[in-house]
Amino acid sequence: MNQFFKIQDKPHLLDPHVLSEEPISIYKTIWQLCSENLFWILIFSAILLFSMVIFFLFRKKKNNPTNEDTEEVIDPYIEALEAIEELQKNKLKLGTKPFVFKLSEILRIYVQKQFNMPAMELTGEEFIIEIASNPFFSNTYEDLLKEFVDRGDRVKYSEETTDTSEINLLLDSALHFVKDTHSRITAQEKSSETEEPEDSKKR
Structure with missing residues (x-):
């Protein structure tokens, strides 16, 4: 018997589906790389994407200031006068107590x-103490404000009917206080403005 044989003599050793041997590719396509690293x-x-959204939102906010930044600041003096004028217009519609509450506010x-x-x-008492400790108010408006608070509290918390003259006194006191303090503030500002050039000349 011949010890050597040809592989053709044993067909079961061959894979009939393999037509030819091809080398294994060591390179991967872009699609393969993307699919493997999809996560x-x-x-x-x-x-x-998140970074871009944050960047554009920040840039938009910087270029477009909010309403709070562009909102016009109203002078407290003008605001108070307009509020009192509006309150006077609604004097007949409001009751005595609501009117005094609003005026105090x-x-x-x-x-x-x-x-x-x-x-x-x-509170009313704390308000007067705070007023008395402020040098701008003490000895000038302290008594006026104390009387305003006391008179207003009597109207707000008393069950008795309040006379119209009492309401008018409160209204006059509030107007006088607002206008007079504004005049003093304006005078002080003008005085400080005139003093500054004189000081600079002396230097």
Whole structure:
């Protein structure tokens, strides 16, 4: 028997489906690379998109200031006068107590904005103490404001009917206070403006 045989003699050793041998490719196509790294590509794209959105929103906000930045600041003096004038127009519609409550609120808002005092957060007694400790008010408006607060509290919390003259006194006191303090502030500002050039000349 011949110990050597040809492979053709044993066809079961051959794969009939293999027609030819081809070398294995060591390079991958772009599509293969993308499909294998699809998860990381999506993560990177999401981060990039998010960064672009944040950038454009920040740029838009910087170029377009908000309404708060462009909102015109109203002079507390003008605001108080307009509020009192509007209150006077509605005097007949409002009851006595609501009228006095609103008038007191207008006065406190004016003090808070004009003099940087927490007037709206204080009780009547605390408000007077704060006024007395302020050199601008003491010995000038302290008695006027104390009388205004006391008279207003009597109207607001009393069950008795309030005379019209009492309401008019409160209204006159509020108007006098707003106008007179504004005049003093204006005079002080003008005085400081005239003093500055004189000081610069001396130097």
